[in-house]
Amino acid sequence: EKINALEGAAMEDVKTDSVFAQVNLTAAPHAKNCEVLRLSEEKLWTCGVDGRMACSSFEGETLGRNWAQRISKLSTETPTAAISSDGRLLAVAEDTDAGFTVWVHQLEKGRMNTSQMPRTAGRFTLPISHLSWHATLPYLCISTDDGKLDVWWETKSETESKGTASRRQLLRGETHLGGVRCATIDPQLELLAAAFTCGQLVVLTFPEGAEKHRSNLWPKAVSGSDHLRLAWQPNGQRLALPGSPSVRLLPRNFGEVVELKGGHRYSTTMAAWSPSGDVLASASFEAVALWSDDCLRRIFEFKAQPTSFAWSGNFLAVGAEGGHIARLSATMESCNEAEKPQEEEESGSADAPVDHQQAESQEVAKDEPQEEPRIFKAAVQGKFQPGGTRRGRRRLLAWNEHGCLKLVISSSNKQRLVEVKYFKCQDPTSGRELKADGVEIGALGPGLCALASPEHVVVHLASLGTFWTQSSFEHHLPGEHIEAVAISRSFVAIFVAPFRLLRLFTPSFIPLGVL
Numbered sequence: 001e002k003i004n005a006l007e008g009a010a011m012e013d014v015k016t017d018s019v020f021a022q023v024n025l026t027a028a029p030h031a032k033n034c035e036v037l038r039l040s041e042e043k044l045w046t047c048g049v050d051g052r053m054a055c056s057s058f059e060g061e062t063l064g065r066n067w068a069q070r071i072s073k074l075s076t077e078t079p080t081a082a083i084s085s086d087g088r089l090l091a092v093a094e095d096t097d098a099g100f101t102v103w104v105h106q107l108e109k110g111r112m113n114t115s116q117m118p119r120t121a122g123r124f125t126l127p128i129s130h131l132s133w134h135a136t137l138p139y140l141c142i143s144t145d146d147g148k149l150d151v152w153w154e155t156k157s158e159t160e161s162k163g164t165a166s167r168r169q170l171l172r173g174e175t176h177l178g179g180v181r182c183a184t185i186d187p188q189l190e191l192l193a194a195a196f197t198c199g200q201l202v203v204l205t206f207p208e209g210a211e212k213h214r215s216n217l218w219p220k221a222v223s224g225s226d227h228l229r230l231a232w233q234p235n236g237q238r239l240a241l242p243g244s245p246s247v248r249l250l251p252r253n254f255g256e257v258v259e260l261k262g263g264h265r266y267s268t269t270m271a272a273w274s275p276s277g278d279v280l281a282s283a284s285f286e287a288v289a290l291w292s293d294d295c296l297r298r299i300f301e302f303k304a305q306p307t308s309f310a311w312s313g314n315f316l317a318v319g320a321e322g323g324h325i326a327r328l329s330a331t332m333e334s335c336n337e338a339e340k341p342q343e344e345e346e347s348g349s350a351d352a353p354v355d356h357q358q359a360e361s362q363e364v365a366k367d368e369p370q371e372e373p374r375i376f377k378a379a380v381q382g383k384f385q386p387g388g389t390r391r392g393r394r395r396l397l398a399w400n401e402h403g404c405l406k407l408v409i410s411s412s413n414k415q416r417l418v419e420v421k422y423f424k425c426q427d428p429t430s431g432r433e434l435k436a437d438g439v440e441i442g443a444l445g446p447g448l449c450a451l452a453s454p455e456h457v458v459v460h461l462a463s464l465g466t467f468w469t470q471s472s473f474e475h476h477l478p479g480e481h482i483e484a485v486a487i488s489r490s491f492v493a494i495f496v497a498p499f500r501l502l503r504l505f506t507p508s509f510i511p512l513g514v515l
Contacts, residue, residue, distance in 0.1 A: 023288075023300045025324040029054040029065040036319040038083040039312035044327075045110065046319065047071065047081050053090070055110055056325075063325055069112055071105070082131040083107070084138055089154070091121065091140050093128035095393065097411055100124045102131065102142055104152070104165075119165055121152040125394050125406060130182040135234060137189065143180035146396060146404075147173030149194055151185070151206065170209040176401055177202065181221065181228045188236040191252075195228055197221045201241065203254075213254045218243045227307055229270040234277040242268035247282045247291070263289030263296050272309040274316075279330045281309055281316050288318055290330055300328055397442030398449070405442040405449060418442065420449055422462055434460060445487040448507060452482045457494060459487065459507050475509040 028034040030048025037053070038045040044063070047053045054068040072079040072094050080093040090105040090112060102121040106113045126145040133140055138154040149171040155164050170192065171180075178197035185192050191212060192204045199220050203213040218228070231240045238258075241248040244267055249258040264284040271282045280291040283306040290298045308319035316328045397405040403422040409415070416436040424446070438453035447462040458474040480496040487493070491512060494503045504512040 020299050023326045025326050026063045028323045028325045030323055032323055033078050033321055034319050034323050035078050035308040036310040036317045039310040039317040044317055049078050080128050080131055082133055084133045091131045100127055122150050132184050134185045135187045141183045141185050143183045145179040147179055149180055168207050170204055184230045186232050186236050193230055227269045231271040231273050233273050240271035242271045260291050274311050398444040402444050402446050441485050443485040443487040450485050450487045452485045454481050473508045
Protein backbone atom coordinates (compact mmCIF):
# COMPACT_ATOMS: atom_id res chain seq x y z
CA GLU A 1 0.00 0.00 0.00
CA LYS A 2 2.87 2.37 0.78
CA ILE A 3 4.48 1.66 -2.60
CA ASN A 4 1.19 2.27 -4.42
CA ALA A 5 0.66 5.49 -2.46
CA LEU A 6 4.12 6.77 -3.38
CA GLU A 7 3.68 5.81 -7.04
CA GLY A 8 0.23 7.41 -7.02
CA ALA A 9 1.63 10.60 -5.53
CA ALA A 10 4.34 10.65 -8.17
CA MET A 11 1.70 10.26 -10.85
CA GLU A 12 -0.37 13.10 -9.37
CA ASP A 13 2.66 15.39 -9.64
CA VAL A 14 2.78 15.00 -13.41
CA LYS A 15 -0.96 15.48 -14.03
CA THR A 16 -0.57 18.58 -16.18
CA ASP A 17 -2.37 19.40 -19.41
CA SER A 18 0.72 18.43 -21.42
CA VAL A 19 1.11 15.00 -19.75
CA PHE A 20 -2.26 13.76 -18.54
CA ALA A 21 -5.05 13.04 -21.03
CA GLN A 22 -8.35 11.19 -21.15
CA VAL A 23 -9.14 8.69 -23.86
CA ASN A 24 -12.24 8.44 -26.01
CA LEU A 25 -12.95 4.73 -26.44
CA THR A 26 -14.49 3.47 -29.68
CA ALA A 27 -16.68 0.39 -29.92
CA ALA A 28 -14.84 -2.50 -31.56
CA PRO A 29 -16.43 -4.69 -34.26
CA HIS A 30 -16.67 -7.56 -31.74
CA ALA A 31 -18.91 -8.25 -28.79
CA LYS A 32 -17.26 -8.36 -25.35
CA ASN A 33 -13.45 -8.46 -25.32
CA CYS A 34 -11.25 -8.06 -28.37
CA GLU A 35 -7.52 -8.06 -29.19
CA VAL A 36 -5.75 -5.76 -31.64
CA LEU A 37 -3.55 -7.78 -34.00
CA ARG A 38 -2.07 -5.23 -36.41
CA LEU A 39 -2.20 -1.52 -37.21
CA SER A 40 -1.18 -0.36 -40.67
CA GLU A 41 -1.74 3.28 -41.59
CA GLU A 42 -5.51 3.76 -41.23
CA LYS A 43 -6.44 0.06 -41.06
CA LEU A 44 -6.76 -2.04 -37.91
CA TRP A 45 -7.03 -5.84 -37.61
CA THR A 46 -8.74 -7.26 -34.51
CA CYS A 47 -10.16 -10.56 -33.25
CA GLY A 48 -12.82 -11.29 -30.61
CA VAL A 49 -14.73 -13.97 -28.76
CA ASP A 50 -16.94 -14.41 -31.83
CA GLY A 51 -13.99 -16.22 -33.44
CA ARG A 52 -13.69 -13.67 -36.25
CA MET A 53 -10.89 -11.45 -37.50
CA ALA A 54 -12.16 -8.02 -38.52
CA CYS A 55 -10.51 -5.26 -40.55
CA SER A 56 -11.62 -1.72 -39.76
CA SER A 57 -10.67 1.74 -40.96
CA PHE A 58 -10.24 4.84 -38.85
CA GLU A 59 -12.33 7.80 -40.02
CA GLY A 60 -11.21 10.54 -37.67
CA GLU A 61 -12.06 9.31 -34.17
CA THR A 62 -14.61 6.74 -35.35
CA LEU A 63 -13.93 3.17 -36.47
CA GLY A 64 -15.70 1.82 -39.53
CA ARG A 65 -15.85 -1.92 -40.17
CA ASN A 66 -14.73 -3.12 -43.61
CA TRP A 67 -15.01 -6.90 -43.39
CA ALA A 68 -14.85 -9.84 -40.97
CA GLN A 69 -13.69 -13.42 -41.45
CA ARG A 70 -13.97 -16.46 -39.18
CA ILE A 71 -10.59 -17.76 -37.98
CA SER A 72 -11.64 -20.07 -35.10
CA LYS A 73 -14.63 -21.63 -33.40
CA LEU A 74 -17.01 -19.57 -31.25
CA SER A 75 -15.69 -19.54 -27.69
CA THR A 76 -16.04 -17.78 -24.35
CA GLU A 77 -12.48 -16.44 -24.67
CA THR A 78 -10.73 -14.35 -27.28
CA PRO A 79 -8.68 -16.68 -29.53
CA THR A 80 -4.91 -16.54 -29.18
CA ALA A 81 -3.70 -15.12 -32.50
CA ALA A 82 -0.89 -13.03 -34.00
CA ILE A 83 -0.13 -11.46 -37.40
CA SER A 84 3.45 -11.29 -38.68
CA SER A 85 5.13 -7.90 -39.04
CA ASP A 86 4.79 -7.90 -42.84
CA GLY A 87 1.08 -8.81 -42.62
CA ARG A 88 1.60 -11.99 -44.65
CA LEU A 89 1.05 -14.75 -42.04
CA LEU A 90 -1.63 -15.30 -39.39
CA ALA A 91 -1.04 -17.70 -36.47
CA VAL A 92 -4.11 -18.97 -34.57
CA ALA A 93 -4.38 -21.38 -31.64
CA GLU A 94 -7.42 -23.65 -31.65
CA ASP A 95 -8.79 -26.34 -29.32
CA THR A 96 -9.37 -29.53 -31.31
CA ASP A 97 -10.12 -33.16 -30.41
CA ALA A 98 -6.45 -34.00 -31.00
CA GLY A 99 -5.24 -31.28 -28.63
CA PHE A 100 -4.44 -27.60 -28.89
CA THR A 101 -3.14 -26.84 -32.37
CA VAL A 102 -1.39 -23.76 -33.76
CA TRP A 103 -2.29 -23.06 -37.40
CA VAL A 104 -0.40 -20.69 -39.70
CA HIS A 105 -2.59 -19.18 -42.45
CA GLN A 106 -1.49 -17.28 -45.54
CA LEU A 107 -2.90 -13.73 -45.80
CA GLU A 108 -3.56 -11.98 -49.10
CA LYS A 109 -4.35 -8.27 -48.90
CA GLY A 110 -5.04 -8.71 -45.22
CA ARG A 111 -7.57 -11.53 -45.64
CA MET A 112 -7.08 -15.22 -44.89
CA ASN A 113 -6.65 -17.24 -48.09
CA THR A 114 -9.28 -19.98 -47.70
CA SER A 115 -8.17 -21.75 -50.89
CA GLN A 116 -4.87 -22.77 -49.27
CA MET A 117 -4.64 -25.30 -46.46
CA PRO A 118 -3.10 -23.84 -43.28
CA ARG A 119 0.18 -25.23 -42.01
CA THR A 120 0.51 -26.82 -38.58
CA ALA A 121 3.04 -25.12 -36.31
CA GLY A 122 2.56 -27.58 -33.43
CA ARG A 123 0.14 -29.60 -31.30
CA PHE A 124 0.09 -29.39 -27.51
CA THR A 125 -1.73 -30.96 -24.57
CA LEU A 126 -2.64 -27.74 -22.73
CA PRO A 127 -3.78 -24.31 -24.01
CA ILE A 128 -1.45 -21.95 -25.85
CA SER A 129 -0.92 -18.91 -23.62
CA HIS A 130 0.83 -16.59 -26.07
CA LEU A 131 1.85 -16.28 -29.73
CA SER A 132 4.36 -13.66 -30.89
CA TRP A 133 6.19 -13.01 -34.16
CA HIS A 134 9.71 -11.72 -34.66
CA ALA A 135 9.91 -7.98 -35.38
CA THR A 136 10.94 -8.43 -39.04
CA LEU A 137 11.34 -12.15 -39.87
CA PRO A 138 8.75 -15.01 -40.14
CA TYR A 139 9.71 -16.60 -36.79
CA LEU A 140 6.82 -17.53 -34.49
CA CYS A 141 7.29 -18.05 -30.74
CA ILE A 142 4.75 -20.42 -29.11
CA SER A 143 4.17 -20.45 -25.33
CA THR A 144 1.96 -23.03 -23.58
CA ASP A 145 0.40 -23.55 -20.16
CA ASP A 146 2.36 -26.77 -19.61
CA GLY A 147 5.74 -25.04 -19.88
CA LYS A 148 6.61 -25.82 -23.51
CA LEU A 149 8.43 -23.17 -25.55
CA ASP A 150 8.66 -23.69 -29.32
CA VAL A 151 9.84 -21.58 -32.25
CA TRP A 152 8.40 -22.15 -35.74
CA TRP A 153 9.81 -20.40 -38.77
CA GLU A 154 9.38 -20.26 -42.51
CA THR A 155 12.30 -20.74 -44.88
CA LYS A 156 12.27 -20.12 -48.63
CA SER A 157 15.09 -20.81 -51.07
CA GLU A 158 15.54 -19.46 -54.57
CA THR A 159 14.75 -22.85 -56.14
CA GLU A 160 11.53 -23.39 -54.15
CA SER A 161 8.31 -21.71 -55.16
CA LYS A 162 6.63 -22.55 -51.87
CA GLY A 163 8.23 -21.90 -48.48
CA THR A 164 9.09 -24.74 -46.13
CA ALA A 165 8.80 -24.64 -42.36
CA SER A 166 11.05 -25.65 -39.47
CA ARG A 167 10.39 -25.98 -35.77
CA ARG A 168 12.55 -26.20 -32.68
CA GLN A 169 11.48 -26.93 -29.10
CA LEU A 170 13.59 -24.96 -26.62
CA LEU A 171 11.81 -26.18 -23.46
CA ARG A 172 9.90 -29.44 -23.06
CA GLY A 173 7.89 -28.35 -20.06
CA GLU A 174 8.89 -30.99 -17.50
CA THR A 175 10.60 -28.53 -15.16
CA HIS A 176 9.84 -26.60 -11.99
CA LEU A 177 9.29 -23.37 -13.92
CA GLY A 178 5.56 -23.94 -14.50
CA GLY A 179 3.60 -22.59 -17.46
CA VAL A 180 4.95 -19.98 -19.85
CA ARG A 181 3.01 -16.72 -19.48
CA CYS A 182 4.60 -15.05 -22.52
CA ALA A 183 7.77 -15.06 -24.62
CA THR A 184 9.41 -12.75 -27.13
CA ILE A 185 12.25 -13.18 -29.65
CA ASP A 186 15.21 -10.81 -29.75
CA PRO A 187 15.22 -8.65 -32.94
CA GLN A 188 18.79 -9.83 -33.59
CA LEU A 189 17.52 -13.46 -33.50
CA GLU A 190 20.04 -14.47 -30.84
CA LEU A 191 18.03 -14.49 -27.58
CA LEU A 192 14.55 -15.47 -26.43
CA ALA A 193 13.05 -14.10 -23.20
CA ALA A 194 10.20 -15.92 -21.41
CA ALA A 195 8.17 -15.24 -18.25
CA PHE A 196 7.00 -18.25 -16.22
CA THR A 197 4.21 -18.73 -13.69
CA CYS A 198 6.79 -19.43 -10.98
CA GLY A 199 7.75 -15.74 -11.21
CA GLN A 200 11.07 -16.17 -13.02
CA LEU A 201 12.43 -14.50 -16.14
CA VAL A 202 14.53 -16.88 -18.26
CA VAL A 203 16.57 -15.76 -21.28
CA LEU A 204 17.68 -18.53 -23.68
CA THR A 205 19.99 -18.48 -26.66
CA PHE A 206 18.50 -19.24 -30.07
CA PRO A 207 18.57 -21.75 -31.65
CA GLU A 208 20.70 -23.67 -29.11
CA GLY A 209 18.28 -23.16 -26.18
CA ALA A 210 21.10 -22.67 -23.64
CA GLU A 211 20.22 -20.64 -20.55
CA LYS A 212 21.78 -17.17 -20.62
CA HIS A 213 20.07 -15.41 -17.70
CA ARG A 214 17.59 -16.18 -14.90
CA SER A 215 16.08 -13.91 -12.25
CA ASN A 216 13.03 -13.74 -9.94
CA LEU A 217 10.92 -10.74 -10.94
CA TRP A 218 7.25 -11.49 -10.33
CA PRO A 219 5.02 -13.23 -7.76
CA LYS A 220 3.77 -16.70 -8.60
CA ALA A 221 0.71 -16.80 -10.82
CA VAL A 222 -1.87 -19.23 -12.19
CA SER A 223 -1.58 -20.08 -15.88
CA GLY A 224 -4.02 -18.01 -17.91
CA SER A 225 -4.87 -15.73 -14.98
CA ASP A 226 -3.74 -12.37 -16.35
CA HIS A 227 -1.84 -10.60 -19.12
CA LEU A 228 1.92 -10.14 -19.07
CA ARG A 229 3.72 -9.04 -22.23
CA LEU A 230 7.48 -8.44 -22.51
CA ALA A 231 9.04 -6.37 -25.30
CA TRP A 232 12.53 -6.12 -26.82
CA GLN A 233 13.67 -2.73 -28.07
CA PRO A 234 13.91 -2.79 -31.90
CA ASN A 235 17.71 -2.55 -31.73
CA GLY A 236 17.75 -5.44 -29.24
CA GLN A 237 19.66 -3.50 -26.57
CA ARG A 238 17.01 -3.50 -23.82
CA LEU A 239 14.12 -5.67 -22.67
CA ALA A 240 11.04 -3.98 -21.16
CA LEU A 241 9.68 -5.90 -18.16
CA PRO A 242 6.20 -5.07 -16.81
CA GLY A 243 4.73 -6.66 -13.67
CA SER A 244 5.15 -3.89 -11.08
CA PRO A 245 4.00 -0.22 -10.82
CA SER A 246 7.32 0.72 -12.43
CA VAL A 247 8.53 -0.54 -15.81
CA ARG A 248 11.94 -2.21 -15.61
CA LEU A 249 14.42 -2.07 -18.50
CA LEU A 250 16.95 -4.92 -18.57
CA PRO A 251 20.05 -4.27 -20.73
CA ARG A 252 21.23 -6.86 -23.21
CA ASN A 253 24.35 -7.59 -21.14
CA PHE A 254 22.07 -8.21 -18.08
CA GLY A 255 23.67 -5.35 -16.17
CA GLU A 256 21.98 -2.71 -14.02
CA VAL A 257 18.20 -2.48 -14.42
CA VAL A 258 16.64 0.94 -15.11
CA GLU A 259 13.23 1.59 -13.50
CA LEU A 260 10.70 3.97 -15.06
CA LYS A 261 8.54 5.31 -12.22
CA GLY A 262 5.56 7.61 -11.91
CA GLY A 263 3.37 6.42 -14.77
CA HIS A 264 1.14 3.89 -13.00
CA ARG A 265 -0.61 3.35 -9.68
CA TYR A 266 -1.16 -0.37 -10.29
CA SER A 267 1.12 -3.11 -11.59
CA THR A 268 1.88 -2.87 -15.27
CA THR A 269 0.78 -5.73 -17.52
CA MET A 270 2.10 -4.92 -21.00
CA ALA A 271 4.94 -3.11 -22.72
CA ALA A 272 5.55 -2.38 -26.41
CA TRP A 273 8.17 -0.30 -28.24
CA SER A 274 7.42 1.89 -31.23
CA PRO A 275 8.96 0.73 -34.54
CA SER A 276 11.70 3.36 -34.22
CA GLY A 277 12.47 2.33 -30.63
CA ASP A 278 12.18 5.92 -29.38
CA VAL A 279 8.87 5.51 -27.51
CA LEU A 280 7.85 2.82 -25.01
CA ALA A 281 4.18 2.20 -24.17
CA SER A 282 3.17 0.51 -20.91
CA ALA A 283 -0.28 -0.44 -19.63
CA SER A 284 -1.80 -1.07 -16.23
CA PHE A 285 -5.32 -1.55 -14.87
CA GLU A 286 -6.44 2.00 -15.59
CA ALA A 287 -3.84 3.79 -17.69
CA VAL A 288 -1.46 3.71 -20.63
CA ALA A 289 1.83 5.61 -20.24
CA LEU A 290 4.23 6.73 -22.97
CA TRP A 291 7.95 7.06 -22.28
CA SER A 292 10.90 8.36 -24.30
CA ASP A 293 14.53 8.93 -23.30
CA ASP A 294 13.58 7.10 -20.06
CA CYS A 295 11.27 10.03 -19.16
CA LEU A 296 7.50 10.01 -18.72
CA ARG A 297 5.80 11.84 -21.58
CA ARG A 298 2.08 11.22 -21.37
CA ILE A 299 -0.52 9.32 -19.33
CA PHE A 300 -3.83 8.25 -20.89
CA GLU A 301 -6.58 7.29 -18.46
CA PHE A 302 -8.77 4.34 -19.50
CA LYS A 303 -12.20 3.42 -18.16
CA ALA A 304 -11.67 -0.18 -19.34
CA GLN A 305 -8.54 -2.24 -18.75
CA PRO A 306 -6.14 -2.27 -21.74
CA THR A 307 -5.40 -5.79 -22.99
CA SER A 308 -3.37 -5.46 -26.23
CA PHE A 309 -1.10 -3.10 -28.19
CA ALA A 310 -0.30 -2.56 -31.89
CA TRP A 311 2.11 0.11 -33.20
CA SER A 312 2.27 1.78 -36.61
CA GLY A 313 4.59 4.75 -37.01
CA ASN A 314 3.73 7.31 -34.31
CA PHE A 315 0.30 5.82 -33.60
CA LEU A 316 -0.60 3.17 -31.02
CA ALA A 317 -3.80 1.09 -31.16
CA VAL A 318 -5.01 -0.16 -27.78
CA GLY A 319 -7.57 -2.93 -27.28
CA ALA A 320 -9.50 -2.83 -23.99
CA GLU A 321 -11.99 -4.96 -22.11
CA GLY A 322 -15.65 -4.71 -23.01
CA GLY A 323 -14.94 -4.50 -26.75
CA HIS A 324 -13.30 -1.07 -26.86
CA ILE A 325 -10.56 0.35 -29.09
CA ALA A 326 -8.48 3.53 -28.81
CA ARG A 327 -5.87 5.08 -31.09
CA LEU A 328 -3.23 7.22 -29.40
CA SER A 329 -0.73 9.63 -30.91
CA ALA A 330 2.86 9.30 -29.72
CA THR A 331 4.19 12.52 -31.27
CA MET A 332 6.09 14.40 -28.56
CA GLU A 333 8.99 16.76 -28.01
CA SER A 334 12.43 15.80 -26.76
CA CYS A 335 13.25 15.22 -23.10
CA ASN A 336 14.90 18.62 -22.45
CA GLU A 337 12.12 20.60 -24.14
CA ALA A 338 9.49 18.71 -22.16
CA GLU A 339 11.17 19.46 -18.84
CA LYS A 340 11.53 23.25 -19.31
CA PRO A 341 7.85 24.20 -18.80
CA GLN A 342 7.72 21.89 -15.81
CA GLU A 343 10.72 23.61 -14.19
CA GLU A 344 9.18 27.05 -14.78
CA GLU A 345 5.92 25.90 -13.27
CA GLU A 346 7.71 24.55 -10.21
CA SER A 347 9.60 27.83 -9.69
CA GLY A 348 6.40 29.83 -10.05
CA SER A 349 4.47 27.59 -7.68
CA ALA A 350 7.02 28.30 -4.94
CA ASP A 351 5.87 31.95 -4.83
CA ALA A 352 2.17 31.13 -4.94
CA PRO A 353 1.56 27.47 -4.04
CA VAL A 354 -2.13 28.02 -3.32
CA ASP A 355 -2.99 29.06 -6.88
CA HIS A 356 -1.92 25.69 -8.33
CA GLN A 357 -3.91 23.84 -5.68
CA GLN A 358 -7.04 25.93 -6.24
CA ALA A 359 -6.74 25.57 -10.02
CA GLU A 360 -6.45 21.82 -9.68
CA SER A 361 -9.50 21.62 -7.39
CA GLN A 362 -11.51 23.85 -9.73
CA GLU A 363 -10.54 21.67 -12.68
CA VAL A 364 -11.64 18.53 -10.83
CA ALA A 365 -14.91 20.17 -9.80
CA LYS A 366 -15.53 21.30 -13.35
CA ASP A 367 -14.97 17.85 -14.84
CA GLU A 368 -16.79 15.95 -12.10
CA PRO A 369 -20.39 16.26 -13.42
CA GLN A 370 -19.29 15.26 -16.93
CA GLU A 371 -17.25 12.24 -15.87
CA GLU A 372 -18.95 8.86 -16.04
CA PRO A 373 -18.80 6.80 -12.83
CA ARG A 374 -16.09 4.14 -12.93
CA ILE A 375 -17.18 0.64 -11.98
CA PHE A 376 -14.52 -1.59 -10.47
CA LYS A 377 -15.16 -5.29 -10.15
CA ALA A 378 -14.14 -6.83 -6.86
CA ALA A 379 -11.13 -9.13 -7.21
CA VAL A 380 -12.08 -12.74 -6.50
CA GLN A 381 -9.42 -15.39 -5.97
CA GLY A 382 -10.54 -18.60 -7.60
CA LYS A 383 -9.59 -21.90 -5.99
CA PHE A 384 -6.60 -23.64 -7.53
CA GLN A 385 -3.90 -26.13 -6.72
CA PRO A 386 -0.23 -25.07 -6.78
CA GLY A 387 1.11 -25.76 -10.26
CA GLY A 388 -2.38 -26.24 -11.69
CA THR A 389 -4.17 -24.51 -14.54
CA ARG A 390 -7.80 -23.49 -14.62
CA ARG A 391 -9.06 -23.53 -18.18
CA GLY A 392 -9.71 -25.87 -21.09
CA ARG A 393 -10.76 -29.48 -21.54
CA ARG A 394 -7.13 -30.45 -20.98
CA ARG A 395 -5.57 -28.90 -17.92
CA LEU A 396 -3.07 -29.58 -15.18
CA LEU A 397 -4.46 -30.57 -11.80
CA ALA A 398 -1.03 -30.53 -10.16
CA TRP A 399 2.57 -30.02 -11.20
CA ASN A 400 5.59 -30.06 -8.91
CA GLU A 401 8.98 -31.71 -8.47
CA HIS A 402 7.34 -35.15 -8.09
CA GLY A 403 5.46 -35.17 -11.40
CA CYS A 404 2.25 -33.93 -12.99
CA LEU A 405 -1.47 -34.74 -13.16
CA LYS A 406 -3.27 -33.89 -16.41
CA LEU A 407 -7.07 -33.93 -16.59
CA VAL A 408 -8.46 -34.77 -20.05
CA ILE A 409 -12.19 -34.29 -20.71
CA SER A 410 -13.76 -35.66 -23.88
CA SER A 411 -15.48 -33.31 -26.32
CA SER A 412 -18.86 -34.77 -25.32
CA ASN A 413 -18.02 -34.08 -21.65
CA LYS A 414 -18.96 -37.67 -20.75
CA GLN A 415 -15.55 -39.17 -20.11
CA ARG A 416 -12.83 -37.88 -17.78
CA LEU A 417 -9.33 -39.32 -17.48
CA VAL A 418 -6.31 -38.24 -15.43
CA GLU A 419 -2.86 -38.88 -16.85
CA VAL A 420 -0.38 -39.50 -14.01
CA LYS A 421 3.35 -39.11 -14.59
CA TYR A 422 6.05 -39.32 -11.90
CA PHE A 423 9.38 -37.72 -12.75
CA LYS A 424 11.54 -39.63 -10.24
CA CYS A 425 9.78 -43.00 -10.07
CA GLN A 426 11.38 -45.70 -12.22
CA ASP A 427 8.46 -48.13 -11.95
CA PRO A 428 6.86 -48.81 -15.39
CA THR A 429 3.38 -48.27 -13.91
CA SER A 430 4.26 -44.75 -12.78
CA GLY A 431 2.87 -43.28 -15.99
CA ARG A 432 -0.75 -44.34 -16.41
CA GLU A 433 -4.34 -43.19 -16.89
CA LEU A 434 -6.97 -43.16 -14.12
CA LYS A 435 -10.72 -42.76 -14.36
CA ALA A 436 -11.74 -39.38 -13.02
CA ASP A 437 -15.53 -39.20 -12.77
CA GLY A 438 -16.41 -35.88 -11.15
CA VAL A 439 -12.77 -35.05 -10.33
CA GLU A 440 -12.08 -31.32 -9.97
CA ILE A 441 -8.92 -31.16 -7.81
CA GLY A 442 -5.74 -33.22 -7.66
CA ALA A 443 -2.57 -33.32 -5.57
CA LEU A 444 0.73 -35.08 -6.16
CA GLY A 445 3.31 -36.40 -3.71
CA PRO A 446 6.34 -38.71 -3.79
CA GLY A 447 4.99 -41.88 -5.42
CA LEU A 448 1.30 -41.22 -4.75
CA CYS A 449 -1.49 -38.86 -5.78
CA ALA A 450 -4.94 -37.77 -4.58
CA LEU A 451 -7.95 -37.09 -6.82
CA ALA A 452 -10.93 -35.30 -5.30
CA SER A 453 -14.51 -34.65 -6.35
CA PRO A 454 -16.71 -32.36 -4.19
CA GLU A 455 -17.40 -35.06 -1.51
CA HIS A 456 -15.02 -37.90 -2.38
CA VAL A 457 -11.22 -38.43 -2.27
CA VAL A 458 -9.17 -41.32 -3.72
CA VAL A 459 -5.45 -41.86 -3.06
CA HIS A 460 -3.59 -43.84 -5.76
CA LEU A 461 -0.12 -45.35 -5.23
CA ALA A 462 2.49 -45.53 -7.99
CA SER A 463 3.56 -49.00 -6.85
CA LEU A 464 3.04 -51.28 -3.85
CA GLY A 465 5.78 -50.90 -1.28
CA THR A 466 6.71 -53.20 1.57
CA PHE A 467 3.90 -52.01 3.86
CA TRP A 468 1.07 -51.12 1.43
CA THR A 469 -1.62 -53.79 1.11
CA GLN A 470 -3.60 -52.21 -1.75
CA SER A 471 -2.99 -49.77 -4.61
CA SER A 472 -5.69 -47.20 -3.73
CA PHE A 473 -7.71 -45.89 -0.79
CA GLU A 474 -10.87 -43.80 -0.82
CA HIS A 475 -12.83 -41.69 1.64
CA HIS A 476 -16.24 -39.95 1.58
CA LEU A 477 -17.10 -36.63 3.27
CA PRO A 478 -20.90 -36.34 3.04
CA GLY A 479 -22.32 -32.86 3.60
CA GLU A 480 -18.94 -31.18 3.05
CA HIS A 481 -17.40 -29.62 -0.06
CA ILE A 482 -13.71 -30.21 -0.79
CA GLU A 483 -11.87 -27.08 -1.95
CA ALA A 484 -8.17 -27.98 -1.61
CA VAL A 485 -6.02 -31.10 -1.17
CA ALA A 486 -2.36 -31.71 -0.30
CA ILE A 487 -0.58 -35.05 -0.03
CA SER A 488 2.76 -36.43 1.14
CA ARG A 489 4.14 -39.82 2.18
CA SER A 490 2.72 -39.57 5.70
CA PHE A 491 -0.47 -37.51 5.41
CA VAL A 492 -3.37 -36.24 3.30
CA ALA A 493 -4.67 -32.73 4.11
CA ILE A 494 -8.20 -31.82 2.95
CA PHE A 495 -9.74 -28.37 3.30
CA VAL A 496 -13.57 -28.45 3.32
CA ALA A 497 -16.37 -25.89 3.24
CA PRO A 498 -18.70 -24.53 4.54
CA PHE A 499 -17.25 -25.21 8.02
CA ARG A 500 -13.69 -24.19 7.02
CA LEU A 501 -12.07 -27.30 8.46
CA LEU A 502 -8.67 -28.75 7.62
CA ARG A 503 -8.93 -32.53 8.00
CA LEU A 504 -5.70 -34.55 8.33
CA PHE A 505 -5.49 -38.28 7.48
CA THR A 506 -2.84 -40.86 6.74
CA PRO A 507 -2.71 -41.90 3.04
CA SER A 508 -4.93 -44.86 4.00
CA PHE A 509 -7.39 -42.39 5.63
CA ILE A 510 -6.79 -43.10 9.30
CA PRO A 511 -7.81 -39.81 11.01
CA LEU A 512 -4.95 -37.75 12.45
CA GLY A 513 -6.76 -34.58 13.48
CA VAL A 514 -8.99 -31.63 12.53
CA LEU A 515 -8.13 -27.94 12.56
